[in-house]
Structures are given as C-alpha cells and as structure tokens.
Amino acid sequence: MIPRLSPSPRVPSLTATFCAELRARGFAGDLTMAEADRTALATDNSIYQITPQAIAFPRDRDDLVRIATLLAEERFATVRIAPRGGGTGTNGQSLTDGIVVDLSRHMNRILAIDPVRRTARVEAGVVKDQLNAALAEHGLFFAPELSTSNRATIGGMISTDACGQGSCLYGKTRDHVRTLTTVLADGTVWHSEPLDDDRLAAAQARQDLAGAIHREVDKLQRENAALIDKTFPPLNRCLTGYDLAHLRRADGRFDLNAVLCGSEGTLGLLAEATLNVLPLPSHVALVNLRYDSFDAALRDARTLVAFGAASVETVDSKVLGLAQEDPVWEGVTAYFPEDAGEQVQGVNLIEFVGDGADAVEAALTRLTATLDEAGTAHGRRGYTVARGEAEVGRLWAMRKKAVGLLGNTKGDRRPMAFVEDTAVPPEHLADYIAEFRAALDRRGLEYGMFGHVDAGVLHVRPAIDMKAPGAEALVRAVTEDVVALTQRYGGLLWGEHGKGVRSEFSPRFFGPLYPVLQAVKAAFDPRNQFNPGEIAAPEGAALLTVDGVPTKGQRDRTIPAHVRAGYDEALHCNGNGAWSGKFRALNTRFLSTLCAVADAGSLAGAARAMGLSSAAVAEQIQTLERGLGVRLITRLGRAVTLTDEGRAVVTAGRDILRRVADLTQVAQLGRLSGTLRIGSVSTALMSVVPPTLRHMAEHHPEIALKIVPGTSSQLLSMLEGGAIDCAITVRPTFEIAKEFGWHLIREEPLTLVCPAELPFEGVEACLSSSPMISMYRNSPTGRIAERFLQDKKIVAKELFEIEAAEVILVLVSQGLGVSLLPDYGFESSRERRIRKMAVGDRAYGRPVGILYRRGARISLIDAFHAAIKNGAIS
Incomplete structure (x- = not known):
C-alpha cells in the first residue's frame, strides 16, 4: 500500500x-x-x-x-x-x-525590453534566468546575482531585496528598480517611482489609500530622520524591510520603492516592475586562490578586494569535499592541482570583469604579481587562473552549486538554512566567523560555509536532524547565539534573505525605531491581512518566531520509521521550485524519450522502440535541452552518448517516471494497474517466473509485466540506474542500502550434479575424481561453490568455467564432468541423464529473493511477491 x-x-x-x-x-x-x-x-x-x-x-x-x-x-x-x-x-x-x-x-511575461534606455518591464512571476536569456539577445543582463536564479522570480527578488555574488560592484535588487506597480490593500494600482516635491505633494493630495501612505510615510521619515540614521548600520547589505534610510534619494527625491523593496509581501501585491539592465561585460577572468586554512582565506579577503575585483567569494573545505564527489568537479579539476597531498581548506574566487581586455588583464596581472612575490604568506597555497566566460563559468557553477551540494549530504543530519545570511562589516568577518564556528562546535554541530567575503556575508548551514525531538529548541538556541554575535559585531541577522519567521528579532535590532516600522505597516495594511507576522506587526498583534511556526521535521517525525525508509530522499524535497521552471511547458514524454535514447544508444534505436520518427525523437530531446538549459547528448555519427548532465537527468528522470506511474495508480482508486519492470537471473526465469506470470495474468490482468534477464551484478546496476523496478536475484553479500528492500523467496541448497551413469561414491570423492565444470567464479554461485571446495579441502580438476547453469547441465548430461549448482528446481532423471545430490550443509545455500527500490511501484511489487508466495513456486 x-x-x-x-x-x-x-x-x-x-x-x-x-x-x-x-x-x-x-x-x-x-x-x-x-x-x-x-x-x-x-x-x-x-x-x-x-x-x-x-x-x-x-x-x-x-x-x-x-x-x-x-x-x-x-x-x-x-x-x-x-x-x-x-x-x-x-x-x-x-x-x-x-x-x-x-x-x-501565469504572471510570468516579459512585457517590454528597451535596449536603448536599457530597461525591462516584467511581471512579478518572471524568473531571473528567463529574463537574462531574453536580455542576452540584446547584449544586456539584469545584474543582481543569486544561486537560485533558475527559479527565483523577479517579484521574490524585489520582495527580499535579494543579491549575492558581485553585490559590491552591482548592488542589491533595489539599486536596479525604476518603477514598481503594486496593488494596494484597497485595490488601488500604484506606480511608484522617485518623486520630486511637486509630484510628492500631488500624491499626498489623493484621497485614497495611496495618498494616505505617502502622507504617513513621508511624515514618519521626517520626524525620525536622526533615529533612522543612527539605527541603520553602514553595511553593503543595508537593513531591508522597511528601508527608511533610503526613502529619500541623494538628490532629495522621495522614493517609496525603498520601502516596498524588501517588504516581503507585507505591504501589497507586486504586479510589475520596470528594471534597469546593464551591458554584458565582454571580458572576464578569475583567480582561484587556495589556502591551508579557512580562517586564512577569510582574513586575506580584505587584501584581495583592494585589487578592484568585481567579487570575492569564499568556499570552505566541507563544500569543496562534496564538490569532488559531484559531476561538477570534472569541469574544475584542472584548477585544483595536487598540493603535496594535503587537502585545500578553503579558496577565494576573485573575479575581474570589464569591457576591455587590456583593463581586465592589467588588474589580473597586478594581483598575480603580488601573489607570486608573497608566495605562501597569509596561508596561501597557490593559485590558478581562468579566462573567458566558459572557463570562469565552470568555477562559478561549482560555487553556485554549494547549496545543492550541502543539501545532498547523506544521513539524517542535513545542513539547514536558518542563520545562513548574516552580515557584518567585512573587516570583522574573520573574527566573527571564528566565534560563530566555536559556537557551533560547542554544540557538536557540523556545518558548511561559503559566501561573499567582499560584502561581509557568509552562508552557514548547521547540520540538524529536524525529525529529532528537541530540534526546534536547537534552532532557537543557535539563532539566539548568532543574534548576540551579529549585534556585538555591528552586523545583521538578515543580510540577504529577508526576515520571514525571524521577524521576532525586529524589535531587538531596530530598538526605539521599531514603532515607526509598525506605523509603516499600519499605513499600508490597516487590518494586517498581507503576510501578517513578518517584519512588523500592528500594536497588539504578534510577530512570527523561529520556534513558533510548524516545521517539516515535526510532520516528518509522525511518519512511521518503516514508511520513512521507503521515501527517505523524497522527504528532503522542500518545494522550492528547483524543477518547476525547467519543466514548465515540458512533459514526461520527453523524459521517456531521453531514457529510451540512453537505452538504445542512438536516436534511430529509440525511435524504433517508441514508434516515432527519428526527427520527432530529436525534436523532443532538443526541447528538453532548451527547457533545462544544458546539453544532454553528444553525437558521433549515428551513435549517441549522454553528457554528464544527461546521465544525471536520466537517473533522476527514471525516478520521476516511476513516481508519475505511482500517482497514476493512486488515481485508480486502489485498482492495481501500470507496468512493472522485473529483472531476473536465468535460473529464476526457468523456475520462479513462469508460474508467477500465470498467476499474475489470472489475478492482476491490469498490470503489464516486462521481464529483463541478466546476471545478479547486471540486475543490481539496472536497479540502481532505474532501468528496472525490482529484480529476482541472489541476495548481495554486502549490506543492502537503506533505499532498497529485500523479500526472501527461498534458500536454494548447493547440489552436486553429475552424469546419471557415473557411479556415485560420495560428494567429495566424486568432485575429487571427476572433471569439474565450474560456475563463473565471480558470480554469487561461483563464490559459494569455491568456498565449499576450500572448506572441504577438495582439489577439483577444472575443465570449463561457464556463467550459465543450463549450459552446465547440458554438458554434465553429455558426460563431460560434474558441477556444483544451487538447486533452483531443475529436474534430475535418467531421461535427462543427470543426477543431483545435496551437499548436506545449509551453510552453502543460495538465498534468492526480490530486491527492490523502496517507494518505486511498491504496491505492484507487493502484488508480484504475493503471487510468488501464493503457490506460484513449489
């Protein structure tokens, strides 16, 4: 079930x-x-x-x-x-x-691009990478960078005033907003942009909610200007939500966008935005500088920033170690030469960009000359240089994948994001992180670190099992530690990703200015209906708290352990849209086609298997590649091979197709249906499988069965790769991974097989005196037979080594020798001219059963297993 x-x-x-x-x-x-x-x-x-x-x-x-x-x-x-x-x-x-x-x-349309004025007008649901793909045709880009750019929407970026790598050069999202179109709480559509005094007066004269907002917010800013200046810290990552410090521009204009950017949906519904866009830099270079300690990398960052870098990013050894186990490492391994066998403990990635090659090379040369002169000072271990968008992009892809690498950590303790975007003055970052790490170490927590050292922001994700009792209390304790640390160093708890459930700390950070934020909220949302509890709450209303909101772990811990084991990886899906943009307008047919191409090794072979034309298969693969933004296959003549990305997509795609089939089954209101792909060793094909198929045909005609023959090792590989759903095979000798399950069908005793006319003088005498036809030694059966011979100190005279039991039986029947085989139900008779005799020791039996992936077509597998148990075998 x-x-x-x-x-x-x-x-x-x-x-x-x-x-x-x-x-x-x-x-x-x-x-x-x-x-x-x-x-x-x-x-x-x-x-x-x-x-x-x-x-x-x-x-x-x-x-x-x-x-x-x-x-x-x-x-x-x-x-x-x-x-x-x-x-x-x-x-x-x-x-x-x-x-x-x-x-x-639906609201994901790019409404206009003006290459001359360098603006783009978009709806709130447009994804950042979607916008930049369209802008690239005009040699432009939307500059604020973030690792989730392939699914983060412009509306979300504005709502959290997002930024990431390169913010010291390009600023935050608010720095690129010209006009916002917001639907206010009374239904008014307001187009906000910087206003001079005359236009501000006209806005304040309105008798609707827009007029009241402009009157109240302007008044609050003027009456509290000194307190605002005192409260907002002088950081690259300014204190967003609500950013009263930038309500008045340097030229004196009133800009309501300063308050709306970073407001996290608490002030209205953002519909559209007109954005500034910039020319794509034509030249780029990057230095990958390695260190013998992470602290050395942090402390060296300030020196590196002075060379005019567009960005300086750091990555710790935890993330680097995970990257080495990921396909992304193949693209960057040349930039990490062996360092006398010692593991790199951290790196700084220093990027230079510009419109002229000479300027970029000059800046690069200034840095590398200094590095060459200093040698191993400051904990440096050496550096490599990447030039051009393609090579630099490989290194950024590794850095950008840091969140995913940490998220893919195995085990119950997973790195969690709840204190991961703190910001402190860059000159204090190394000391701050040293205390941060000490606080986590005291609690016995592992963690990974990476981030924007040039801006004083480091992403830290402590590893916590959120299913464990007390997890919420641990989140509270760590958060309180970090709040105290950031305040001591003059920093912020929320330097990049907004406040959200951490809004409970707003009064602590804003102090006497917090009532002013409450007044801003009340002006926009008098009844507290828009994302209540975040940033600021009206008098008498509560703010959200880090341990007062239900967690996924609380729900997960109510799931029985045996059920969790079958859906372990699925439970780590967090609904953040990582796949949604890639498969918008796509469907599972394209995944099926890619899997067919992988199986066939050619477009033509896949076309024959699917009943399509080769052109149709090619078009579906191209559509999938466009949707994912990566190349999935390479062609050499008629042959097709998968790229690294293609192999990853096929593996994930097979799992998706299985789960879609399971959902279809659920929709059948309990009626079993669908296709079950069963692998089987050859001996089971001749014993277990035929009567089971007959039973399934009689009792479950809606289930289509596809039988795939193979050896035990082949079937295990197919099961791991998703090519089959289960396998009738010999139990592996190693520990079965927790994502797989095992149902024992029977123990097959080891049996001496000899020609019917051969005089029988006992098992050991027969094996010692007759030629031996051995099962392939590296097979499970071959290893069992070899162990029996060694334990009994029998020296056999090997004639042949064959990996096929039926062939061995034929050779034995022709009088060529004897063999040791598991008794899988084959007949022994004078008509067949073979005789069999159990060796008499159950220790040499062969366990045969069903190996299956938990959660994959499990109800169909259960039906198949029941068919075996209900008399399908003797």
Missing part, C-alpha cells in the same frame, strides 16, 4: 466563501482548495511547513485587483494572504495558513 498522509485542516467556510465570491467577480486565474495543491505549497526553501487554506493563481494585474478589493470588504477582514514566487526563500516568507497568491504560474 502507498502510505497516506493524515488529512490537512479543513478549509474554513469563510475562505470557501471568499474564493467563490472571487470567481463570481470575474477572477480569470486558477483557484484551488484541493488538499494535494495545499500540501504542495505548504513548504518552501525553509525548514517550515504551513498548510494554506486555498491557493489563487492570478492571470494578470486585474486578478490582483479583484483579490485586494474583495479582501478590503469588512466581512473578509480576517482573511489573510501571502504572495509566492519561486518558493526559494529560506525563512518561510511565502508560507501562510491563509491564502497563497502564486504569481509564478
């Missing part, structure tokens, strides 16, 4: 009424209260899990107006909403127990 979750909380009648009324008023997008949809959007890229009551997928700005206008009615005063983009936030910003407003499904 496929395990079932306990039902989510019932949808309140008020929410159902709201959704019905919204549809009646012409809402053109999608609305759902289905439990499956609510469960899917109960998580994001954080450790938290909150089930929403409903989900709205607006089709356009008019739909957002409909939502806000209806929300403003008194009867719906208690309905709450939270906007959602790609779900990449690490602090639960897109989670709510109210209504999720998902802008990624």
